[in-house]
Amino acid sequence: MKAYISKIQHFNVHDGNGFRTTVFFQGCNLRCKWCQNPELQNPTPIMMYDKALCTGCGACMEACTNKALEPCGEGIYFHAFECTLCMKCEEQCFNGARFFSSHKCTLEYVLKECLKDEAFYVYHGGGVTLSGGEPLLQSDFCFSLLHSLKSIGISTAVETAGYVNYEAIEKVIEDTDVFYYDVKLIDRGKRKKYLGSDSNLMLDNLVKLSRLHDRIVIRIPLIPGVNDSETEYIRIMKYIKSLGNIRYVQIMPFHQLGMRKYELADINYEMKDIDAENTIKINKCSDIAKSYGFEVNIGGGGFVYELRAVSKVKETGMPT
Amino acid sequence: MSTSYELSPRLKRLECRLKSKDYKQPKPWYFENVNILNIPENEYLKKESIVIRKAYAIRYVAEHIPTPIYEDELIVGVPNQSSVEFGMCMPRYLTEDERDYFRRLGLSELSLSGHHPPDWSRIIEKGISGLREEVSKQLLAMTKVRDTNNEAEVENETDELRAMLLSLDGLETLAIRYADKALELAVKEKGKTRKQELLKIYETLCHVPDRPADTLQEAVQSFWITYTLLASCGEFLPLGRIDQYLIKYYLDDIHLRRIDDEQARDIIGSFLIKCNERNVLDAKKFIPHMEYGTFSGVIHYVSREDTLIYENKNREHFYHDDEPEDSVHNKYFGQEANNRMMTCVVGGTDSNGNDAANRLSGMIIELISEMRLLFPTVGVRMSKNTKDELLNIVADAIRSGQGEPVIYNDESILKSFSKLSITADEARNYSSDGCWETIIPGVTNFSYSLVNTLQCLEYVFNHGHLLKTGAMNGLDCGDIRNLTTYDMFYTVFLKELYYVMDALWRINIENRGISSLSAPDPLLSVLCDDCIESGRDFYGDGAKYHLRCLLLTGFADTVDSLNVIKKLVYEDRKITIEELHGAMLDNWKGHERLLAYIRNRIPKYGDNDVTTDSTGIRLIKDFSSKIIELRKRSYSIQLTGGIGTFHMYALWGDTVHASANGRQAYDALAPNYSPVPGNSEKGPLAAIMSATRADLSEMTTGTPLDLSVNSNEFEEESGRERLKDLIRGFIDMDGQILTITATSAEELKEAMLYPEKHKDLRVRMGGLSAYFIQLAPAQQEKIIERFVP
Known part of the structure; x- marks a missing residue:
């Protein structure tokens, strides 16, 4: 089994508890104007x-x-x-x-890379995070990878925008410890304008997922002039609150670190001149989220949910 | 749970004075042209033996060195100025004839090697009176057996013991002079609180170091006044396990409510400030006092020719305004300006193997970190049993961008000590020498020699010649074209390596104890085990164990080079060994495509790649087996191994031409046991994995892995937990010594542009920590390179 994988990044500190090894998948059906991995939008390598x-x-x-x-x-x-x-x-x-931007990788290869840092996963539930692009577009591969990792006791997380068929999400529910679910916009007109799609799929999928899974962290990319106005932001909060079982909200402030990738991939970047999100606004949004009863973290480095006892796998025996 | 303390007003004032005044002023060097034999009334001393004259020199220092007491301080004692780079000053005691004689051996009064932590608890717990009693007892015992022994030897021994007593008298004198000074100031002082403090200092010095200490202040003062005298007489001494020496006095004081925690912090803090008063940040303000013979107790000289080379080398200790900034002289100038080998180690176990980390272990790390002090360089001994409380303090200190503490993994290091004939309970008392090497306070006479493996590789290619000097330092093993397989190549490399190791081992044996002829140290000897019983000097035969280390230098570059040769030449057969040699001789000019291939396509040490790491494992294994072989052949020393460059990686790289791993000619080596900077795009965890694959159990002296991590990845509570995971992971993987510098390339670049805003930024340099802005631009750039882009 193979998938288009961009890179397998070790020593990540922003995608879950402990140290994470993050697997970036190629391909995404959204076209967010602020995308920081634009080279991963295309379904095949560019x-x-x-x-x-x-x-x-x-x-x-x-x-x-x-x-x-x-x-x-x-x-x-x-x-x-x-x-x-x-x-x-x-x-x-x-x-x-x-x-x-990516290469076809076998499941065995990806697994082997993911297990390289196993010794450091032990204490705080470090583990593997799938990200992208949209990993769930290659959900069969995701399922096999997550299942293999879970079967040897390694913590797993999936970062998704949910713009996939619900079946794709359903497939990985059981083997995913934590979902990092992006909620970008509620306003339908704005969605069309900034995400390239006004479908309700993402929001509906989240509602369905939240009924079946109790460890979902909501990530809000805070984009100047897009969703950082009080009205839009409060709509997002109300929507998350209505899901009922969300505890953590992570605010991911807009930054320009991905700008170079647009140049490398020769893709037009419309948000070139936008300044990084300012601290006053970030703190205000953080306060609003707190007033809704969420535990808020800025930047995604915080730990979420109590630690599950992770059994240490002694030998990195490859699951077959 | 650790809480962050506010520094007390006293410590704030002391820190402020240190940084705004002391760091900026050049300090006086006393006793520059003094020879005690030139004083008319000392004529009779000429007939005495050298060790006795040395004791009189110590007494001279104690009687004449100024005794300043500064405001706010609770611990007093200011040693004479000195530094590893700029030398030292002390009263001389050799006659002209003797000096000429020793000069031929590369020795002088200054040939003290320092490096060894004495057993400081001897002076704290026994006091001068206790030590005097021991020496006297031994003197009496000797008189009894006089008839049966060799007359000359007995005289040597009795002289050594006499010298010990004389130098203890000196120590007493110094303490009394400081006590007098405190009293004098107390009388003049107007403020009531300070008056009381000065009287307290007076009382303390009337009691210690003469008698055993009773309170924390007495213990610290006894320790520091002894250090002051030793350092003023040219010793560069580590402080050893300070938390262990002091804890019982702290606990007594707290228990009896003599002082509270805050006052204890003031005492310890005041002491830590004292360790830094001699620092001068602008190295150009240092006055060089490097002379022939300085330090030659460490560096082994064989012939007169070498001595001459060393004298010429003195030139390097000046800043040459007429040369460009990056000339050989100027590039490394000032690197060790403030290095006095002042390290300490906290935590660890007691002699029974129980966790002995205590309140002071954490307090010392916190204070050094909060006041951002350069010295003492602090290390912490840790194990799987280390409590979370200490781990939190360690993680916070590292996070705050100090490059310290250095982490020692007890289990791994004690395992390697068990290979030597040293008892387990002594080994459990290990501490650090002047840099990071593991050494046992009070019992080990230690020295090391460098085995530059990258040079050995150069010998293979060039018929045993070192390209820079053209000297034939290795063996001529014939034409490299004859080496048709990798194993053949590696065998020849080993031959060169073993040739160098053999030679260094021989020099180590031949020169053992030689420096004690011109530079014995009776005061140091009295603080070390066995010297009194044997009546021998610590630098001679007195020490219980004589450890000598062959230090593998240039590990990462050598392993990467071997991998390139193996893969490119012998496995993939992309080019011939001759073509590779040609490209290296051209320093890669005109071979850019090859260079890019080597740099970007061949996995390196630090990539966590099993095949690549096997080359390093093999090198360490072969190095270790040679160490074992040589150790079996030596009786007077115990040979150990280690891997390291200290902070001299730039200087030692400067001797080696381009190497097969794509390194440019005369470029710096990778520091210590770390991967080549800039190569490790796989990050710190991969580096740890690579570094812990090999069997390090013969590397008793240590194999420090220096990591640089971005401080912004370890923010908040979760960041601290992650850093703890990193440390715990290193310990679980059986790593040995770890240093972590947490800063960022951006911060460092900004510090280069705006030094005045980053005065406190410290970076780890392999053997010591330095303020970043104090380094030469060439070195600063090397440090920035360590960060992954």
Whole structure:
């Protein structure tokens, strides 16, 4: 079984309890204007190019099997439609200037990477978090991965925007300790404008999920001029409160750290000139969330829910 | 649960004075041109033996060194100025003829090697009176057996014992002079509180170090006044297990309500401030006093030729205005300006193996961290049983960006001590020497030699020659083209390595104890076990154990290089060994594509890659087996191993041309046992995994892994818990020594631009901590590189 995985990042401190190994999946059906991983929106890998690292040696051009790379003036032009994803160019670019946003990885490989830091998962329920893109678009893979991890006692978390068929969520419910569920906007018009979709799917799925799962952390990306106005923000709060069993809310303030990725992936970025969310607003939103009775964390580094006793797996025996 | 304390007003004032005044002023160096033999009434001393004359030199210091007492302080004693980089001053006691003679051996009065923590509890618990009694008893015992012994030897021994008594007299004199000073100031003092404090200091010094201490203040004062005299006579001494020496006095005081916790913090804090008064932040204000013979108790010289090289090296201790900032002289100038080997270790176990961490262990870490002091460099001994309370304090200190405390894993280190013939209960008392090496206070005479493995690799390629100097330091093992398999290559590398290890081992044996001829130290000897019983000097035969360490230097670069050679040349056959050699000789110029491949496509040490790490495991195994072999062949020393560079990774990299791992010629080595900076994009956990795969049980001296983490990843309560997980994980994985610097590349870059805003930013430099803004730009950049982009 394989999936398009962008990277497996070790030593993460913002995606759950303890130390997390985060698996980033390729592909997302939303087009949020502030997306910080824009290279992962496309369902298949896309070409990234870092001009600063390029020495202009032309090895990528020579390696290309379908003439997708051609000389153009002083640089090299990439014909996206000609690319067959053979990835030979990446293989020959030793400087790492030309690379793909993700690669097809086997379940065994991903599992092995996830278990590398197992020794550090023990004390505070560290473990593995699936993120992306939207991991649940490749839900069969997610299920197998999560199930294998759970079966050897490793804590699991899934970060999702919920814009998938409900069946995809249902499939992983049992093997997911904590869901990090994005709630971005309630206003339908704004959803169309900023997320690229006005479907109610995300909100409906959350309602369904919350009836079956009691460890959901709501993540609100706080975006200047989009959802940080008091009216919109309070609508979000009311909606979360109505779910009944939500305890934790994490506010993820807008920042510009992902800007470079737009350049590398050659994607137009509309929020270039927006300043990072200001502290006064963040604190105000935090206070509002608290007044609704939620435990609030800013930035996602906080621990959530009491620690489940995690049995230490002695040998990293690979589950079959 | 630890609570963060406010510093008391007294400590705030002391800290303020330290940083605004003391750090900025150059300090006087006393006794620069003094030779006690030149004083007319000392003519008779010329007939005395050297050790007796040394004792008189100690007494001279005690009688003449100024005895200032500063405002607000509770602990007094100001040692003479000195530093590892800029040398030391002390009254000389050799005649011209003797000096000429010792000069040929590279020795002088200054050849004290420091590094050894004495058993400070001897002076605290027994006092001068107790120690005098011991020495006298031994003198009496010796008179009885006089007839049967070799006459000359008995004279040596009785002289040593006599010298011990004389230097104890000196210590008493110094204490009395400080007591007088305190009394004088008390009389003049107008404020009632301070008057009482000064009288208390007077009383304390009338009691200690003469007699055993009764209270915390007495214990600390006894300790510090003794340190003051030793340091003023040229010793660079670690402080050992200070929390263990002092805890019973603290508990007594608290129990009897003599003082409360706040007052105890004032006493300990005042003492910690004293440890820093000699620091000068602007190294250009230091006046070099480095002379031939300084420190040569550590660095082993074999021939006259080497002595000459050393004398020339003195040039490096000046800042050369006529040279560019990054010239060899200027690049490393000032690195050790304030280093006096002043380390301490808290926590750990008692001699029965029970957890001995106590209230003072945490208090000392907290105070050093809160006042952001450079010294003492603090280490903490931890184990799986370490209580959460201490762990919290440790994590908070590290989080606040101190690079300290250094974490020692008891279990792993004690396991390696068990390989030596040292009793288990003595081993449980281990502490640190002047940097991070493990050493047992009071019983171990220790020294080390560096085995630069990256140089050994250079010998393989270049017929035993070191490219920088052209000198033939290794063996000529023939043409590398003949090495057709990796195993053949590795065998030749081992041959070079063993050749160097053999040579260093021989020098270590030949030079053992040689420095005691010109620079014995009776005062240090009296504080160490067995010296009194044997009547021998600590630097000679007196110490109970003589440990010598061969330190594997350049580990990460060597392992990465071997992996590149293995994979590129012998497994994938992408290029020949000759082509690789050519590229290295060209310092990678014109081989950019190859360089990029090596840097980015071949897994490195620190990537948590089992295959890659097996090369390092093998290197450590082969290194260890040679250590074992050499240890079996030596009788007068016990040989141990270790892996490290201290903070000298830049200087030692400066001797090696380009290496196969893509390192540029004369670039710095990777520090200590850490992965090559900038390579470890897999993060700290991967580095820990890689570093704990090998069997480190022969590496008794230690293998410190230096990690840099971003401080913003460890914020809030959850951040502290994560940091604790990291430490616990390291201990679980059987790691040995760990240092964590928590800061961020952004913060460091800003500190380079606006040094005045980041005066307190400390970074860990392998062997010691330094204020970041004090470092040369070239070094600052190296430290920034350690952070993952």
